[in-house]
Amino acid sequence: NAGVTQTPKFQVLKTGQSMTLQCAQDMNHNSMYWYRQDPGMGLRLIYYSASEGTTDKGEVPNGYNVSRLNKREFSLRLESAAPSQTSVYFCASSEGGGRVWPTEAFFGQGTRLTVV
Amino acid sequence: RKEVEQDPGPFNVPEGATVAFNCTYSNSASQSFFWYRQDCRKEPKLLMSVYSSGNEDGRFTAQLNRASQYISLLIRDSKLSDSATYLCVVSYNQGGKLIFGQGTELSVKP
Numbered sequence: 001n002a003g004v005t006q007t008p009k010f011q012v013l014k015t016g017q018s019m020t021l022q023c024a025q026d027m028n029h030n031s032m033y034w035y036r037q038d039p040g041m042g043l044r045l046i047y048y049s050a051s052e053g054t055t056d057k058g059e060v061p062n063g064y065n066v067s068r069l070n071k072r073e074f075s076l077r078l079e080s081a082a083p084s085q086t087s088v089y090f091c092a093s094s095e096g097g098g099r100v101w102p103t104e105a106f107f108g109q110g111t112r113l114t115v116v
Numbered sequence: 117r118k119e120v121e122q123d124p125g126p127f128n129v130p131e132g133a134t135v136a137f138n139c140t141y142s143n144s145a146s147q148s149f150f151w152y153r154q155d156c157r158k159e160p161k162l163l164m165s166v167y168s169s170g171n172e173d174g175r176f177t178a179q180l181n182r183a184s185q186y187i188s189l190l191i192r193d194s195k196l197s198d199s200a201t202y203l204c205v206v207s208y209n210q211g212g213k214l215i216f217g218q219g220t221e222l223s224v225k226p
Contacts, residue, residue, distance in 0.1 A: 031212030
């Protein structure tokens with residue numbers, strides 16, 4: 001079982017460049033998430049999607065956009081990358097969403113992004 | 117105030133010790149609580165869910181105190197392999213919002 005798949009695993013961008021991080025899950029989960037992790041900061045929620053067609057801001061949404069393309073896929077876009085966006089990005093999915101409280105979240109392996 | 121707060125540690129303990137982590141949360145309406153483990157900045161993995169009645173899985177015990185809005189994780193008879201970062205996770209709404217604490221680093225020494 002693939003679970004949650006993120007691409008790419010590593011990326012180096014120049015300041016001002018744009019890119020999209022891709023995430024797909026094969027567990028038929030309703031909810032999907034994007035987090036970033038910086039040293040000493042834990043995981044901070046960027047955006048989440050409780051169901052296909054809906055997205056909501058998390059704790060640190062500035063500088064990012066997301067698209068819930070279908071139930072399987074949830075992408076994160078950096079329109080104009082900045083050095084402050086250097087981080088490890090994790091995508092996750094869980095059951096729940098709508099009227100159901102979320103259950104265990106499953107994570108992708110992460111994308112290590114450096115902006116120079 | 118952060119929505120979910122943990123003592124970042126690090127906790128340095130000898131093998132065989134008992135260690136306890138606490139986590140506080142600010143939303144009294146939260147209904148789902150979890151402890152995750154993360155090794156060397158790899159993806160977090162579920163250690164255990166936390167139920168209202170408390171729950172135990174081998175050497176690990178999780179407790180929930182709704183009145184004081186905190187959850188705890190107790191690790192008994194620590195092993196070298198328990199060295200990791202432990203993350204507290206709280207759901208914020210039925211729409212699926214999951215918020216992580218900043219993590220507590222545990223180092224178990226021989």
